[in-house]
Amino acid sequence: MAEASEPDGNRIHQGSGTKVSQPRLWHFHGGLKLDARTARAAAEPLATVPVPPRLILPLTQHVGQPAEAIVAVGERVLKGQPIARPSGYIAAKVHATSSGTIVAITDHPVPHPSGLSAPCIVIETDGQDERWDGYEPLPHYGELSANELRARVRAAGVVGLGGAAFPTAVKLGAGSGMKLLILNGAECEPYICCDEVLLRERAGEVVTGAQVLMRALEIFRCCVAIEEDKVLARRALEKVIESAGESRIEVISVPAIYPEGGERQLIKVLTGEEVPARGVPPDIGYLCQNVGTAAAVARAVLYGEPLVSRIVTVTGDGVARPRNLEVRLGTPIAALVEACGGYTDQAAHLLMGGAMMGFPLPDDSLPVIKGTNCIVVASREEIRPRTPSMPCIRCGECAEVCPAQLLPQQLYWHARSGELDQLEEYHLFDCIECGSCDVACPSQLPLTQYFRYAKTELWSRDRDRARADVARDRFEARRGRLEAEQEVRRRRLEEKTRAAERARGDEGARKAMIDEALERVQARRDQDGRDGTDSER
Amino acid sequence: MIAAIVVIAGLAALFGLLLGYAAVRFRTAGDPVVDRIDALLPQTQCGQCSFAGCRPYAEAILAGEADINRCPPGGEATIRALADLLERDPKPLDPDSGELKPRMVAVIDEPACIGCTLCIQACPVDAILGAGKQMHTVIARECTGCELCVAPCPVDCIDMIEEPVTLKTWKWPKPANPTETAFTRAAGQK
Numbered sequence: 001m002a003e004a005s006e007p008d009g010n011r012i013h014q015g016s017g018t019k020v021s022q023p024r025l026w027h028f029h030g031g032l033k034l035d036a037r038t039a040r041a042a043a044e045p046l047a048t049v050p051v052p053p054r055l056i057l058p059l060t061q062h063v064g065q066p067a068e069a070i071v072a073v074g075e076r077v078l079k080g081q082p083i084a085r086p087s088g089y090i091a092a093k094v095h096a097t098s099s100g101t102i103v104a105i106t107d108h109p110v111p112h113p114s115g116l117s118a119p120c121i122v123i124e125t126d127g128q129d130e131r132w133d134g135y136e137p138l139p140h141y142g143e144l145s146a147n148e149l150r151a152r153v154r155a156a157g158v159v160g161l162g163g164a165a166f167p168t169a170v171k172l173g174a175g176s177g178m179k180l181l182i183l184n185g186a187e188c189e190p191y192i193c194c195d196e197v198l199l200r201e202r203a204g205e206v207v208t209g210a211q212v213l214m215r216a217l218e219i220f221r222c223c224v225a226i227e228e229d230k231v232l233a234r235r236a237l238e239k240v241i242e243s244a245g246e247s248r249i250e251v252i253s254v255p256a257i258y259p260e261g262g263e264r265q266l267i268k269v270l271t272g273e274e275v276p277a278r279g280v281p282p283d284i285g286y287l288c289q290n291v292g293t294a295a296a297v298a299r300a301v302l303y304g305e306p307l308v309s310r311i312v313t314v315t316g317d318g319v320a321r322p323r324n325l326e327v328r329l330g331t332p333i334a335a336l337v338e339a340c341g342g343y344t345d346q347a348a349h350l351l352m353g354g355a356m357m358g359f360p361l362p363d364d365s366l367p368v369i370k371g372t373n374c375i376v377v378a379s380r381e382e383i384r385p386r387t388p389s390m391p392c393i394r395c396g397e398c399a400e401v402c403p404a405q406l407l408p409q410q411l412y413w414h415a416r417s418g419e420l421d422q423l424e425e426y427h428l429f430d431c432i433e434c435g436s437c438d439v440a441c442p443s444q445l446p447l448t449q450y451f452r453y454a455k456t457e458l459w460s461r462d463r464d465r466a467r468a469d470v471a472r473d474r475f476e477a478r479r480g481r482l483e484a485e486q487e488v489r490r491r492r493l494e495e496k497t498r499a500a501e502r503a504r505g506d507e508g509a510r511k512a513m514i515d516e517a518l519e520r521v522q523a524r525r526d527q528d529g530r531d532g533t534d535s536e537r
Numbered sequence: 538m539i540a541a542i543v544v545i546a547g548l549a550a551l552f553g554l555l556l557g558y559a560a561v562r563f564r565t566a567g568d569p570v571v572d573r574i575d576a577l578l579p580q581t582q583c584g585q586c587s588f589a590g591c592r593p594y595a596e597a598i599l600a601g602e603a604d605i606n607r608c609p610p611g612g613e614a615t616i617r618a619l620a621d622l623l624e625r626d627p628k629p630l631d632p633d634s635g636e637l638k639p640r641m642v643a644v645i646d647e648p649a650c651i652g653c654t655l656c657i658q659a660c661p662v663d664a665i666l667g668a669g670k671q672m673h674t675v676i677a678r679e680c681t682g683c684e685l686c687v688a689p690c691p692v693d694c695i696d697m698i699e700e701p702v703t704l705k706t707w708k709w710p711k712p713a714n715p716t717e718t719a720f721t722r723a724a725g726q727k
Binding site: 113118457470472 | 664
């Protein structure tokens with residue numbers, strides 16, 4: 001709570017106080033006041049993208065193990081039919097997002113910063129959009145147990161729709177006895193407004209989702225955090241809460257400071273408590289879910305509808321009519337751009353995600369996946385090429401804005417010189433890669449990329465070490481086995497020598513030994529002749 | 538005088554017994570320094586260092602019979618880690634032991650395999666599966682890329698390929714020259 005009086009108060013502006021009973025809010029460290037750039041897209045109503053001719057559904061659309069395909073090429077599938085099952089605890093199902101025929105299960109480029117290909121299921125749609133009714137609607141969810149609700153959420157393949165795509169059912173397994181469910185509607189990253197539009201147009205689903213989640217977690221309080229400038233969204237939500245007579249849900253306006261939508265930052269703002277480093281919010285009694293996730297949970301439970309679509313903001317000066325679209329997962333980005341009136345002459349960059357954490361895409365044939373919240377088609381003016389970096393002058397601006405209270409310049413020095421061990425001491429893994437330090441750096445250093453590089457490098461080192469340990473075990477096991485075999489052979493030889501020595505002089509015994517040996521040879525020959533194969537040696 | 542001698546002798550005997558007991562009770566198995574060196578080696582078991590595996594190399598390093606720069610699979614990182622541990626100066630890789638290569642994995646051209654089991658006998662980590670006169674295959678997850686199976690194969694059906702990069706193993710590139718980075722995230726800046 002001491003952080004409430006951070007020195008960089010000039011950067012942080014508290015809620016303007018227009019709301020009547022605004023509870024006390026805290027500040028998180030650092031952060032930036034950014035231009036939201038959502039006005040044009042948020043002004044348009046939500047539209048739906050028509051069924052594209054081809055849907056590309058990657059098997060990895062979530063954090064964790066890739067899903068396993070459970071359909072075959074040539075099979076006809078219906079909208080909402082499971083086509084891949086989770087292959088571990090931290091994994092999520094994939095469902096067909098329209099009816100059609102599976103034409104391929106193959107590697108296809110996926111939206112990922114690496115630009116790599118990964119296994120995908122490709123469906124050629126038949127345009128009928130026929131629905132699969134395998135999941136029974138559960139309108140009386142109030143009578144179901146937490147486990148049953150969680151099973152439904154897992155079956156429906158719901159993952160965190162805020163961008164991280166962590167399987168929701170796993171999060172719901174955090175146990176009961178938590179204090180507060182936080183629904184995160186504070187999308188603070190420039191360009192992104194899909195949550196705002198969702199709250200404005202489908203507040204009912206979000207509220208139902210909150211009720212289901214509270215039931216599933218046995219929590220009795222929920223608050224929905226919305227940025228203070230999103231008045232319409234707040235009003236719509238409050239109206240639904242009022243008409244439902246729901247007293248457990250509270251709407252809280254939070255100041256629009258990037259990266260407030262980060263769950264740790266939001267928890268700090270709402271409660272003043274800090275999630276421990278390397279810990280998760282349930283450790284201190286909170287559970288954070290995106291509002292879109294809540295709506296998806298509501299649909300999964302109430303209507304038996306798996307996660308087959310999501311709302312995506314398509315924006316930037318490069319599209320004719322920026323807006324929010326309800327998109328079937330697997331739809332190529334080109335179809336989204338078309339639904340927004342196509343590209344303008346200014347289109348220069350294609351980004352997935354917002355202006356801060358988004359990554360460039362090589363082309364528009366890539367599909368929308370569960371974690372896709374925003375597509376930015378930016379003009380040259382919107383995203384300028386980085387001016388040449390200058391040396392770090394150790395001004396400390398980066399540390400001032402870091403929401404995780406790290407020392408980015410120190411991390412930068414160590415990452416640059418490859419001293420990876422030091423990085424862990426400086427808590428590299430608490431970096432949320434928000435990019436605030438990049439913007440603050442007067443020398444224009446690509447700090448976040450250094451941190452991402454160092455993180456993947458450290459993970460790779462851990463992986464190598466784990467593999468080396470396995471290899472060591474296997475090597476030792478083999479050595480042990482060979483030694484034991486040799487020992488047995490040596491002992492047998494010794495015994496034979498002894499027997500031969502004993503038999504020396506005794507003609508009868510010698511003859512018996514020779515016969516025995518001949519018999520053994522004959523037996524082996526017979527066996528060889530019978531099965532024609534041999535063991536390893 | 539006699540009392541003092543008795544007391545001192547008694548104390549000496551007592552401590553001697555204590556030390557003797559501790560030596561037996563808290564005995565450390567093996568040489569912990571060898572273990573620590575071995576832990577830094579990549580466990581490829583390829584023998585490029587001219588020793589029959591990583592552990593023998595670790596023992597040789599400790600005995601001063603081998604230098605720390607003879608492990609090509611470990612590369613520069615291993616040399617640096619060994620130098621740190623043994624408080625020596627890091628040096629470039631010994632060119633006699635081999636060259637730096639990305640991590641490889643062995644692949645058997647299965648139709649060509651005659652089932653001779655020679656590669657199975659050569660594999661230091663039992664990563665090849667097969668039986669006499671039966672097709673063999675490499676368990677890719679366990680293969681260390683040591684290449685020891687390549688030479689014994691009489692029909693030359695084993696290839697070393699680079700391990701494919703997946704979404705899980707992909708690494709962000711180090712910003713080589715910061716001036717060449719593509720974008721700045723200009724949001725919020727005028």
